[in-house]
Amino acid sequence: MPSVILTIQNRLKRIDASPVFQWSIIVVILLSALLIGAKTHNLPDNAMQLLTVLDVIITIFFLFEIVIRFLAFKDKKSFFKNGWNIFDTIIVIGSLIPEGGSGVLLARLLRVFRVLRLVSMVPELRLLINALLKAIPRMGYIALLMFVIFYIYAAIGSLVFHDINEVLWGDVSIAMLTLFRVATFEDWTDVMYETMTVFPMSWIFYLTFIFLTAFIFLNMMVGTILEVMSKEHELHRAEQHGESGEGGEPASRAQIEKLEQELAEIKQLLKQQKPHL
Incomplete structure (x- = not known):
């Protein structure tokens, strides 16, 4: 049984790390942004119904994606140690609030913040x-x-x-x-x-x-x-x-240059000792 769970986790990890899946999320986030902008216009009822259906599909996709990322982690607690994971989870859970009733304004505002998920998906951002x-x-x-x-x-x-x-x-x-x-x-x-x-x-x-x-x-x-x-x-x-220095932190350029200098000195000593061997 543990081997089956491990196999499933490995598959979910591969799915989560695949470029196709990552780009799919980015495309859906951009589609969500366009959807929010489209809803601000005066559109026919048929178009608004279509946008509502698309919004539900996007919400389900985001929920599916966050569940995959959560299940792919071996240590579930470590998932919430990452601030970006917490941010994405809050946005996705907030998107589940229905737009009808008294919470319509809150639901729409939370859907607007889904665009910010683009920041968590792009490493440079x-x-x-x-x-x-x-x-x-x-x-x-x-x-x-x-x-x-x-x-x-x-x-x-x-x-x-x-x-x-x-x-x-x-x-x-x-x-x-x-x-x-x-x-x-x-x-x-x-x-x-x-x-x-x-x-x-x-x-x-x-x-x-x-x-x-x-x-x-x-x-x-x-x-x-x-x-x-x-x-x-x-x-x-x-x-x-x-590259890592002491304490598990990334090594600085000074440390790298010092290591390179020491290696050069060792090579020079070895060359000097070769004639005596």
């Missing part, structure tokens, strides 16, 4: 998302520093420019919204020229703010994401080539 999630803590400190700068400039703007335009500089919170408009370059020159009619040197306020937020802090954000993405790509390449 998973790599990008993992890098972004790992960069969030560092980006949080940059965002906190940006908030401090926004608050300081908003307080100054509210105190100095309040009488010029109360709609834009009425209080600190409104002034922060105005500064966000300036930072995104949305007609920011109109705001600047309005204050320059009263304070001709107020352009210094805007240019220094833009220099700090749009140039320095934005580039810091981009640099942080690129650094984390570079590390993730290094780890991914190391895992693909089976």
